[in-house]
Amino acid sequence: MKQIVLMYHDVYCKDVKESGFQAIGAIPYKITKNAFEEQVKAISQYCEAKLLPKSSVVFTFDDGGISFSTVIPEVLEKYGFKGLFYISTQYIGTERFLTEEHIRELAANGHEIGAHSHSHPAYDEAASMNADQLRNEWKESIGIMNRILGTNIKSVSLPNGYSTKVVLDYLEEQGIERIYISTPTTRISHHGSAQLIGRYAIQMGTSLQQVMAVINSPMTRMKYQLKSEILQIAKKLLGSSYSTIKRKIISKK
Numbered sequence: 001m002k003q004i005v006l007m008y009h010d011v012y013c014k015d016v017k018e019s020g021f022q023a024i025g026a027i028p029y030k031i032t033k034n035a036f037e038e039q040v041k042a043i044s045q046y047c048e049a050k051l052l053p054k055s056s057v058v059f060t061f062d063d064g065g066i067s068f069s070t071v072i073p074e075v076l077e078k079y080g081f082k083g084l085f086y087i088s089t090q091y092i093g094t095e096r097f098l099t100e101e102h103i104r105e106l107a108a109n110g111h112e113i114g115a116h117s118h119s120h121p122a123y124d125e126a127a128s129m130n131a132d133q134l135r136n137e138w139k140e141s142i143g144i145m146n147r148i149l150g151t152n153i154k155s156v157s158l159p160n161g162y163s164t165k166v167v168l169d170y171l172e173e174q175g176i177e178r179i180y181i182s183t184p185t186t187r188i189s190h191h192g193s194a195q196l197i198g199r200y201a202i203q204m205g206t207s208l209q210q211v212m213a214v215i216n217s218p219m220t221r222m223k224y225q226l227k228s229e230i231l232q233i234a235k236k237l238l239g240s241s242y243s244t245i246k247r248k249i250i251s252k253k
Contacts, residue, residue: 004221005057009030057215060199064097077109115144117141184227
């Protein structure tokens with residue numbers, strides 16, 4: 001089985017307001033602890049039944065909400081997994097987000113820590129930035145993470161999947177080896193020496209059956225990729241209007 005990378009955000013116990021961003025576009029990416037543990041347990045059992053190493057499925061988490069410390073590691077470690085945690089550094093130490101001590105504790109427990117930009121700009125905000133602004137967004141984020149951890153990070157994830165040659169060139173220059181994107185694919189591409197690794201997003205409405213279909217069904221993964229390609233076309237056509245239209249659609253649900 002090809003390595004499959006899953007993309008999560010916040011995990012909450014009782015209320016979506018417990019952790020992370022509270023903007024309307026962030027809410028659909030928060031899932032309950034019960035749902036999360038059900039998924040992790042099923043994936044663990046699948047790996048064991050198929051005699052696959054636990055590294056066959058990678059759990060990544062974006063944004064840097066406090067659930068990265070209070071909820072997620074306990075569940076992952078219970079079933080023999082380690083996570084990859086990507087943090088938007090502007091929010092460190094603010095309400096509902098990790099502190100520097102939380103970040104160091106995660107790393108000490110064997111989880112990987114990386115950058116997720118500094119301010120976590122929306123897609124249209126990032127699209128309106130010039131080259132210097134984009135580079136500074138990542139310079140700040142990587143610099144803060146390196147200082148907190150006392151070592152150079154080797155991976156990042158891209159907020160909203162936004163990337164340009166400017167971003168990718170800069171990340172490679174900074175020694176980033178793995179760049180996690182939002183495209184649902186198991187195919188690894190390259191930008192110079194850096195790997196571009198796709199991920200399958202798990203959302204509030206994603207059922208256990210859907211999660212396991214991603215894990216064990218190439219046809220399901222192909223469908224996700226086709227849907228993503230259509231979305232990428234929409235992003236290119238809509239340009240800076242994409243995030244605004246997306247927020248309006250979500251607000252009407």
